[in-house]
Amino acid sequence: MSPTSASEIISALLDLTAWTVFDVDPEGRILAGNDESGSMQLVEIAPDGTRTQLTALPSRCSGRYVPGTRRVVVQHDNGGDEQMQLSLLDIEPSAPPADLPAGLPADLPTGRAARLPATLVDLTPLVHDPAYKHDLADVSAESVVFLTNRRDGVDFDVVVHDLATGAETPLYDGGGYLVDAVASHDRRSVAITTLSSRPRSTQILVAGGEIATSPTTGTTGGHGTTSETPEPHTGTARPVAVTAADEHAHHIHVAWAAGDHALVMSSDHEREFAAVVRVRSGDGVPASAETDGTVWETLVAADDHDLEVVLSPDGSAMVVGHHQDGVTTLAVHEHDGTHRCDVTLPDDGVPTVIWAPDSSRFAVHLTASGDPGSIHLVDAATGGVSTLVDGRAQIPEGLPISLPTVHRVPTPDGEQIPCFVYRPAGTARTGDENDHAPYSTTGNAAGTTVAGASVVLVHGGPEGEANRLFSPVIQALAGAGFTVLVPNVRGSAGYGKRWVSLDDVDKRLDSVADLAALRAWLPELGLDADRSALWGGSYGGYMVLAGTTMQPDLWAAGVDIVGMSSLVTFLENTSEYRRAAREREYGSLEHDRDFLVTASPITYLDQLRAPLFVIHGANDPRVPLSEAEQIAAALADRGIRHELRVYHDEGHGLAKRANRKDAYPAAVEFLTEILGR
Structure with a gap:
């Protein structure tokens, strides 16, 4: 029966499930999230569409796959306090103990994954200190990069945590409010986005140092290709300023270009609306914005609206978002800005793009005025769209939806x-x-x-x-x-x-x-x-x-x-x-x-x-x-x-x-x- 009274309508609306997307693994599984259980929890969507709820934590959470494993780094807080803690979740069952008592059923579930969806006791603490924030920034097979204010409760540092040994190495301790940190393909450097002193402005820094102790798989968003072994860490050397500290400009969606010779980002540097740009120095290495060698290349631009960008893991392509009057339309471009194909989604709305590790496709979470949240998979070569989760299907027949x-x-x-x-x-x-x-x-x-x-x-x-x-x-x-x-x-x-x-x-x-x-x-x-x-x-x-x-x-x-x-x-x-x-x-x-x-x-x-x-x-x-x-x-x-x-x-x-x-x-x-x- 269709809801008709105001109370029935409100109740039906608040019961709708919201979805989001966090990651994609090499086998095509999608690490998603939904609030069907009452708060945003991790859900895995298999290539055949099968859905498995992974977590049942007291508060909302997010996560990223550890490449090459069936593990997830889970980011969670306590009651909305935003003091993010990092834990590991093993998705697949561990091997049964060698001394399994006689007489127990042969199919007895074993390991942490036998208790999916996982509660707090089923997670393995990775980076925990409830007095401070630990914001997940980058994940590879060997390490996790995170932002934390644990040094003094105010300033944020960039720290790498070795997944094998638990050793931690600071890559940046220069202070400030950090927004993001993205590891280069060779895992030697991180590109840091920090708030600058000007309103609605950010600064981009590059800090060097060893991020992993062996060849890694990972790049922007933790995906990518195998790289060479980095040189030993030399400490928290002074970071390089890629953009000026006092410029009134907003730089976001930063990623490393293929070969790590430049950074690609969305920026309104010296312009009214944000464009997709590539920033490098004259010798091909990100360098100080105060030097004469810094080169800004505009790859894609529009005269009357902002552009957003998500670079593919291998740096060969990018998804460009055209943002106008509260909705964003997508197109795939080559690494040099050449248009490859448009992406036509079922509705005009606000998409979030997550690339697959091999750069052949990407997942899109889309929420629109009439869609509580759908998940689509897009072929990066053609722009073809297939729907994995149709959020509109859950709307009860007759429930009034207003479009603006x-x-x-x-x-x-x-x-x-x-x-x-x-x-x-x-x-x-x-x-x-x-x-x-x-x-x-x-x-x-x-x-x-x-x-x-x-x-x-x-x-x-x-x-x-x-x-x-x-x-x-x-x-x-x-x-x-x-x-x-x-x-x-x-x-x-x-x-x-x-x-x-x-x-x-x-x-x-x-x-x-x-x-x-x-x-x-x-x-x-x-x-x-x-x-x-x-x-x-x-x-x-x-x-x-x-x-x-x-x-x-x-x-x-x-x-x-x-x-x-x-x-x-x-x-x-x-x-x-x-x-x-x-x-x-x-x-x-x-x-x-x-x-x-x-x-x-x-x-x-x-x-x-x-x-x-x-x-x-x-x-x-x-x-x-x-x-x-x-x-x-x-x-x-x-x-x-x-x-x-x-x-x-x-x-x-x-x-x-x-x-x-x-x-x-x-x-x-x-x-x-x-x-x-």
Whole structure:
């Protein structure tokens, strides 16, 4: 029977299984993940489509194959605290013990793999210290490269762990907030991506040293070809700066070109939109960006949108993503940028690409507005697509799914805010889909009481982006009868370097002002501007609190999920390793305290009138629980309707289905009561 009531629709949406892809092995098995059990756990998909759940851990996890083995490096934390630990999982049964007692069944399962899906006790600790982070970066047959802040709790190092001996060697200890590290084909060097001092900017460094003690199999993403034996490690020599430390540029998706003579990446170096580039020195070796010998070669570029890139393990080809208005289309190119073939996926959405070790094919995880998550396999030579997991097949017949239309919302200062509009199921639109004609309802049974009401849902970041992917929250709100607006306010990524920079430090409140422009635009959609609420998580939660306190006459209610109520106390109490990275965007406690106070919602509590629904994880390392507690206390003191829900097994957001099914339906009902007629 098709779900018809708002509660049935929300429950059905939250029960849908989300998928992702982590790795592909030489035999064509895919290391995937899904949350069918309640949180994201590892699942292996065999070439014949057989699925085996590998883990059943208390919290979400991810992983990578150890090449040449039936082992997986599992990355997991505790209750969402993001203190990642690394463990080994043996997938296939180990040999039975020689002294197996007489009389036991001959087919008695033995070894750790006999207990799949594995729990924590079934994993072999690899790199464990719950007080610190250990982020998995690269895996080969002999070693694991990881990023850790265990030296002082703040600065990150790059460390290689020998899988045979357990010996660990630091490759980089120069400090900073590291984002990624990728080993070269010959395992002698790592390319490091670190946040620089400029907002929305990164720097690329190369650190040398022995990564493995024998010939290895591996390259970008841990896949590749056999290499020569590296020379002995010579210590953590000063890293080479491939890009300038003070440049306002964002370099991502870094990989080593074949032969390790250059780096390939997506970069907006000296341009508005990111292009696919190759960076090398004049003598063919990555070298200091401050030298005259650095050469930047543009391989693929577009004049009006960002490009992404995933290089194949052998460096012979690359998948290029064209990102426009929240969706990415794919094409395969040769290593020099020459177009090979387009890839036509079933839907327009947000793909994640993982190459197979032999570079003949790649797996794609795709989530789209109407697809909770599918997995496809693509032939790299032809672009042919075969579907391994069709996420759309699980959607119950009759479950209303809203697909967005794309708009630009004008602001008083002449800007145009990109915005996706999700209409309630059962509505029709008068006029052309490309104009601003009003909507008319057709009597959706689940949403008649909130017809004409709207929710503006703001993404996190702040340097994040709202994409056209599947969101149970958006679909639940639309299924309940709300029109949902999902904007990319100024400061959002995905629309060029200028747009993402328009909210830096003292421009923060210009982004908040975009909320007022969105509210003023609601009548263009035939909506009642007096019945509009804000919803957002993390930085989006800050925007909810900023809008309801700084624009008290505009918003009828808000749902704040792990948001910051004070930029001062947020920066004072966030994890130490995150503080410097956040200060570059929001402003520093030392130099910008007065502005941070001005930009903090809690400064304007005397103006707040809108009821608030507040959700927070007790283990949040990014936005401390105190941010939610202080806003809830202030609301209680002023007698304003509110609800605070704290989840003690969650961190920065809700990763577990049970908690989402507790919080989100209650939040939707909260808005329905306030905005309903």
